[in-house]
Amino acid sequence: xxxxxxxxxxxxxxxxxxxxxxxxxxxxxxxxxxxxxxxxxxxxxxxxxxxxxxxxxxxxxxxxxxxxxxxxxxxxxxxxxxxxxxxxxxxxxx
Numbered sequence: 511x512x513x514x515x516x517x518x519x520x521x522x523x524x525x526x527x528x529x530x531x532x533x534x535x536x537x538x539x540x541x542x543x544x545x546x547x548x549x550x551x552x553x554x555x556x557x558x559x560x561x562x563x564x565x566x567x568x569x570x571x572x573x574x575x576x577x578x579x580x581x582x583x584x585x586x587x588x589x590x591x592x593x594x595x596x597x598x599x600x601x602x603x604x
Contacts, residue, residue, distance in 0.1 A: 520559050520562065526538060565588060
């Protein structure tokens with residue numbers, strides 16, 4: 511069964527900073543102090559949401575770059591967006 515993608519726009523939080531440390535991108539929410547280290551694929555998602563983007567747009571960008579099945583990619587994208595949202599580093603804007 512194909513996973514339905516949300517048409518909600520996602521973007522980065524304004525209240526965070528990012529720094530590359532070795533092979534990871536480390537994000538810090540300045541308000542809460544919560545932080546996370548992103549791997550390469552998650553960093554690609556972070557770069558896509560520099561401008562508001564839907565889950566479908568994010569998945570499309572990853573599929574264009576990586577050899578990955580759409581449903582698996584969509585599940586991973588949704589999980590990362592929910593995690594980043596939960597710690598204040600990304601938000602749904604529409």
